[in-house]
Amino acid sequence: MVLSLGGPGSGKGTQCANVVQHFSYTHLSAGDLLRAEIRSGSEFGAMIQGMIAEGRIVPSEITVKLLCKAMEESGNDRFIIDGFPRNEENRIVFENVAKIEPAFVLFFDCPEEELEKRIMNRNQGREDDNLETIKKRFKVFVESTLPIVSYYESKGKLRKVRVQFSSMIILPSHVVPDPLVCCLLKINAAKPSEEVFEEVKYLFASET
Numbered sequence: 220m221v222l223s224l225g226g227p228g229s230g231k232g233t234q235c236a237n238v239v240q241h242f243s244y245t246h247l248s249a250g251d252l253l254r255a256e257i258r259s260g261s262e263f264g265a266m267i268q269g270m271i272a273e274g275r276i277v278p279s280e281i282t283v284k285l286l287c288k289a290m291e292e293s294g295n296d297r298f299i300i301d302g303f304p305r306n307e308e309n310r311i312v313f314e315n316v317a318k319i320e321p322a323f324v325l326f327f328d329c330p331e332e333e334l335e336k337r338i339m340n341r342n343q344g345r346e347d348d349n350l351e352t353i354k355k356r357f358k359v360f361v362e363s364t365l366p367i368v369s370y371y372e373s374k375g376k377l378r379k380v381r382v383q384f385s386s387m388i389i390l391p392s393h394v395v396p397d398p399l400v401c402c403l404l405k406i407n408a409a410k411p412s413e414e415v416f417e418e419v420k421y422l423f424a425s426e427t
């Protein structure tokens with residue numbers, strides 16, 4: 220089992236879909252399972268919907284049950300779990316119930332500004348894709364999910380995927396305000412998803 224973690228809009232779902240096309244894995248998105256549970260008319264539907272609209276983390280028991288059921292129904296024994304665990308409690312409940320630990324954890328580390336831009340352009344009709352909820356989702360990510368990322372890092376399981384190109388350019392002295400100095404600029408640009416997948420593909424090919 221492999222986990223896919225990152226901020227809201229960091230490309231977890233996009234890259235998991237690529238993995239499934241190239242490797243014999245089943246993609247399980249915890250968010251998609253929760254949205255399907257709402258559509259199914261479940262007794263928990265209204266509660267889940269309210270929590271997603273607020274960017275809050277749904278109780279572990281519900282999400283873990285959905286994930287375990289989906290794993291059982293998949294008929295596969297290779298999973299890439301997307302957007303889970305969201306917090307320490309999620310992780311512990313899942314480990315206790317499913318009794319599996321990840322082989323490795325992909326981490327898509329993307330700046331907030333880029334996340335916001337991507338989500339606002341996503342156009343999938345998601346109720347939580349609005350500026351107000353994005354801010355809440357990002358706060359929950361920093362406060363509750365990043366500690367999980369650090370936990371997997373401390374266990375040597377984290378594989379950071381670079382989602383940005385980073386380069387330095389030197390501006391010559393005639394284009395900077397002080398003619399006596401040159402200026403060193405660090406430029407970060409988002410990597411197209413095909414290039415991000417090259418890194419993901421390398422990790423899957425070498426680690427599984």
Ligand SMILES: Nc1ncnc2c1ncn2[C@@H]1O[C@H](COP(=O)(O)OP(=O)(O)OP(=O)(O)O)[C@@H](O)[C@H]1O
Binds near residue numbers: 225230341411413
């Ligand atoms: N490398 C990329 N560069 C630019 N846009 C991207 C890239 N990867 C994904 N996107 C786009 O960004 C948006 C968010 O991607 P995606 O849905 O995969 O993110 P996510 O991490 O699953 O988000 P969420 O946590 O909200 O489900 C989508 O519209 C997707 O097409």
Ligand SMILES: O=c1ccn([C@@H]2O[C@H](COP(=O)(O)O)[C@@H](O)[C@H]2O)c(=O)[nH]1
Binds near residue numbers: 253
């Ligand atoms: O494990 C999980 C996964 C998701 N949620 C809730 O769903 C939304 C959307 O999740 P995406 O991964 O962005 O599709 C998330 O903001 C949470 O509210 C959850 O509670 N637990």
Ligand SMILES: [Mg+2]
Binds near residue numbers: 232
């Ligand atoms: Mg997603």
